């Protein structure tokens with residue numbers, strides 16, 4: 109990968125008007141580098157500027173959050189060192205989701221667990237990864253089950269049907285990134301949301317991140333289509349939703365979202381204090397800070 113390193117995050121995000129409840133978790137964010145100690149993968153599809161743990165924790169505090177779940181970004185490939193470094197520097201306030209080479213040993217998986225990882229991510233976006241071997245992913249899923257982990261899957265709505273047999277075979281709890289990227293302009297009852305609800309209804313251990321209005325709502329801020337399409341989902345699956353900033357917003361350099369405005373979307377999709385507490389505190393704590401895991 110060559111070319112200029114990109115900046116995909118807002119230089120001075122606003123302080124949100126909405127104050128998250130105490131103990132709120134930003135359950136989908138990343139770190140990029142820093143590159144000197146943690147070089148990007150030779151297979152990276154984008155080359156970002158450094159966005160390391162200090163910046164992430166400063167944003168966490170500015171937005172009024174208490175914890176982070178740091179998802180290994182594709183630009184770091186299967187070397188989880190940068191994510192583990194950020195978790196270690198968090199003083200117990202971060203956990204992680206790893207991306208692994210399917211040939212990883214059980215011992216290496218245990219070391220990732222020790223380092224704070226609680227899930228593994230399988231990415232099916234062709235613009236982000238070269239291949240997504242389902243049979244090998246299933247083998248990994250079976251092995252991480254023993255650690256009490258879950259599987260995070262990232263895909264776009266047009267391949268949901270094709271992925272169903274694979275998703276159905278995963279033996280751990282499943283977390284779907286960004287609701288499988290529905291077209292939110294179709295509304296809460298459009299074909300994409302209906303297909304996604306059918307997936308959620310097929311098992312009671314499938315969770316989703318109600319994230320990324322900036323990626324999913326083509327009309328842009330104030331992201332009304334996103335609010336309309338997503339609020340009913342939060343109401344119908346209150347125990348199985350997670351929320352995150354997605355900072356530093358990989359690949360969003362042409363339309364960097366204001367993280368404060370993203371936080372101000374929360375009361376538009378989780379419309380009561382009880383729903384907000386489940387979304388931001390109870391659910392992510394159950395998945396990532398469960399003492400039994």
Ligand code: 0GY
Pocket residue numbers: 138180181182183236285354357358359
């Ligand atoms: C996201 C979305 C994207 C990127 C990555 O790992 C990544 O690079 O996840 C994307 O470009 O859609 O969830 O961060």
